[in-house]
Amino acid sequence: MQAVKIADGIYWIGANIHTEDLFEGIWPIPKGVALNSYIVKGDKIAIIELVREWAGAHHILLESMKSIPVDVKDIDYIILNHLEPDHTGFTYMLHKLAPNAEIIATPKGAELVDGFYEIKNNVKTVKTGDTLDLGRGKEFMFAEIPNVHWPETMVTYEKSTKTLFSSDAFGAYGVHKGSIFDDETPDDHKPYWEEEMLRYYANIVAMFSTSVLKAIDALKDIEIKTIAPSHGLVWRGKPEVVVKKYIRYANYNQDYAEPEICVVWGSMYGNTGAMLSSILKGIASENVPVKIYRVPNDDPSFILGDVYKSAGLIIGTPTYEYEMFPPMKYLLDLLKKKRMRFKKVLFFGSYGWSGGAQKDFDELSNNMKWDILEPVVFRGYPTSEIQKKGEDLAAELARQVKEIPTKIKDEDY
Template sequence: MVAIKLTDDIYWVGANVHTEDLFEGIWPIPNGVALNSYVIKGEKIAIIELVREWGGAALTLLKNLDSISIKLSDIDYIILNHLEPDHTGFTYLVNSLSPNTQIISTQKGVELVKAFYQIENNLNAVKSGDSIDLGNKKKIEFVEIPNVHWPETMVTYEKNSGILFSGDAFGAFGVHQGCIFEDETSDESKPYWEEEMLRYYANIISTFSSNVLSAIKKLSELKINMIAPSHGLVWRSSPEVIVKKYKRFSNYNKDYAEPAICVVWGSMYGNTEVMLNSVLRGIGKSGIPMKVHRLPNEDPSYALSDAYKSAGLIIGAPTYEYGMFPPMKYFMELLKKKRILYKKVLYFGSYGWSGGAQKDFEKLTENMHWDVLKPLTFNGYPTIEQLEKGEKMAMEMAQQVKDIPSKINDEDY
């Protein structure tokens, strides 16, 4: 790809990255990820976000700049909305190759530039309300939105065009597949983006949901014509859609989840799996949407996404060495870290002698604001009665989840 025009003298110059690496060293990105970067050409030139040298991204950025006749040394300002290295890894090299380019970030951001890249020159701290006039009717203003996703986070707003360069906020996993704008994507690609937006949110942002809501409130004072995040699509025609989506996502851990059930299970020798089948049958009878994930066979990233979205969560896992089956314990720790709160939850699992999984389960449910049903544990292979009970409990739970009055009002979001 070459640079893509957002509007007069404002371009996307980012890179679509496919890599064997996991995002943040944890999350699989089989569909890759877009590292968006933008150039504003006034009399002065600013670039918003740099990429990381990752899957050829740094070279792509340079080539994209080439395509609009910009050399690194032509750039007056590098704007770093936040310092996570997916958007800043290239900073040291750029600073070496273009020693007069000024680096702009919040005060905390500047401290991180020093810490991460041992850069001491050309550092400029800005705060909310500060602006830079680039000339030729291009003026950028900064708004701090702390903790979306890191503490030093800000957004950059270009006043004349009304484009909000929002950093990680409003982002998604997944490469562009040819279209960077939401209004260019085909109907066929909508599920791809829906899934990758939610998974990005659940994996990366959900911990900071209350900060997302504060940021949305703060940003509502701006007249936004386009949202250009640092990952995912550029929202050119309908920026309000991604704001509504993010509002909706940020309420999923506030008792506003979707009427659906996510089942996450693991089993060593099949006893827990026998009960799983009864549980699934119970849910199936209710007709409620259901997603099922097996751990560790599937990556927890996907289970996390569905667990976050769904009002009902069912966890099935046996006892392993006096505690919870380790892949499930890790998953439950992720649920805690990512603040997957306010769910209706059922646990089931098999044990051989002492048990222990239930004890871990109970510990891991503390402070999660979960409505936990009576656990269904059984010794070895479940009896017919236990299987019938499992099916009945799951059916009743599914019915309750189905009947939760929806607090989601699409008009509001």
């Protein structure tokens, strides 16, 4: 693998990972993920973000470094913006290969360097505003962006090239497809990146949306020519596009999101499922875009992406041992954890004896700022009157959703 030059003295040396493994042990990545790592060369040499030893990533990193050429033992600084092991798993090994290198992290980051890798010596802590001169005009400035995505997170800004190494902020799932740069991305790859970026945001970042908006505000006076995140594209053509995308995503849980509906249903014996066509008929009558998922058949990672983006949410679940169907309960728990707030919601489901799913749903959806229509719960199979009620309420939800203004106004890149 060859390094890719980003600017004078700045190189991408990341690894595009294809794996059966789940990201963070939970999220499928069928289209892979890029672990971006960067070399900055002045008189001194710095590496920013690493990889974990995953699908040969450490080997790729060392080979790319050689192509610059940089000899690993000559590295002076290992800059760890964020200590999550997808970017730091290689630290222990790199510390042996580059014994003189100083590790740079925030004070909370330094605690994790010790906690994960038992490294205490040669660790320098930095805080917002601190600088590091590499010589030959290359100078870093650091800025803490706590809770994007972990509490110790910072960004590193190279002043001469105006490059922001933004850690997980502005990242995406997905491997690079021929180029690492936004301005070399063919138009037909753009829906792929939008999907992978939104799903990454919904899975990984959504909970921290307030911190994302704070970080963007804190960095607004810094002139940025290139955004180099730890996953996804490097934005050197139009970095403002990814910033606006992230502002849009962050606002999806501060207010109602897009005028679309996501239907998520589960059913053991088809009674709850029998309502689905009436629900979809109601939505179709108002011509509102809809995504449909079934639990547990569809993976929550993908469901989260579309629930997050949609202002409308319809949940269909039977009662299972006095509560919701377990895979739906798990999904609701994730929606709560990821703060998927401000939705127009309809609930439906079948029960056999005394029910319970709806009560469970009401408890789990408490404090979510959801606007919930009258529920459609029924014993056994839905009668034609119940089906009509479901259709009418779904149409009512669709009408409410249609009134929400569209937020997607991305510039092209």
